[in-house]
Amino acid sequence: MSSLVLASSSPYRRELLNRLRQPFEWAAPSIDESRRPDESAEALVRRLAREKAQALAGRFASHLIIGSDQVAVLDGQILGKPHDYQRAHAQLSAASGRSVSFLTGLALLDSRDGSCQVDCVPYTVHFRTLSAEQIERYLKAEEPYDCAGSFKAEGLGISLFRSTEGADVNSLIGLPLIRLVEMLDVAGLQVP
Numbered sequence: 219m220s221s222l223v224l225a226s227s228s229p230y231r232r233e234l235l236n237r238l239r240q241p242f243e244w245a246a247p248s249i250d251e252s253r254r255p256d257e258s259a260e261a262l263v264r265r266l267a268r269e270k271a272q273a274l275a276g277r278f279a280s281h282l283i284i285g286s287d288q289v290a291v292l293d294g295q296i297l298g299k300p301h302d303y304q305r306a307h308a309q310l311s312a313a314s315g316r317s318v319s320f321l322t323g324l325a326l327l328d329s330r331d332g333s334c335q336v337d338c339v340p341y342t343v344h345f346r347t348l349s350a351e352q353i354e355r356y357l358k359a360e361e362p363y364d365c366a367g368s369f370k371a372e373g374l375g376i377s378l379f380r381s382t383e384g385a386d387v388n389s390l391i392g393l394p395l396i397r398l399v400e401m402l403d404v405a406g407l408q409v410p
């Protein structure tokens with residue numbers, strides 16, 4: 219049985235993976251995350267999820283390595299992590315009263331033979347109409363500056379939503395656990 223590795227620096231992905239109660243190690247992958255010319259958002263998150271897993275294959279040579287990448291898409295424009303208050307305010311102002319698609323790429327690489335399962339899990343958030351003051355109060359309370367889309371769905375971020383649509387809310391938070399369990403099963407690791 220191969221041991222499990224999470225190729226991610228995200229504390230949220232670690233927390234989500236803990237729910238499966240499998241021992242795992244984690245390490246931060248170092249890759250160039252820039253988008254290629256004419257690359258769709260879906261192609262981008264699939265490629266980056268795979269590249270994050272592959273970046274750790276040399277160090278973890280007989281392991282099942284999980285990589286994941288997420289972007290938000292509004293009007294064909296890709297929104298990544300805001301990193302600061304100004305950009306987060308701009309992201310939520312643009313999202314106010316609108317629908318934002320989140321695409322989360324997931325890769326499971328078996329570094330023993332290089333085989334890799336890859337998928338992209340969609341999730342949509344329909345936002346309430348938000349005033350500048352509501353956005354400011356939210357951002358000051360939660361500071362979600364390392365989250366694509368500028369909110370934490372599992373926290374106060376829920377107060378920004380009108381409704382949501384998708385198969386697995388964990389994909390919105392950062393790691394599609396339902397799809398991951400299926401991939402682990404194919405790779406020979408059964409959960410539970």
Ligand SMILES: C[n+]1cn([C@@H]2O[C@H](COP(=O)(O)OP(=O)(O)OP(=O)(O)O)[C@@H](O)[C@H]2O)c2nc(N)[nH]c(=O)c21
Nearest residue numbers: 226227228230287288364365366369370371390391392
């Ligand atoms: C919508 N949303 C996005 N994120 C985080 O936004 C980040 C998307 O950014 P990313 O996919 O580029 O990953 P990151 O660079 O953080 O880590 P990497 O794996 O080392 O590359 C991830 O860390 C997600 O967990 C979120 N995190 C939380 N807790 N809650 C949310 O609702 C949420």
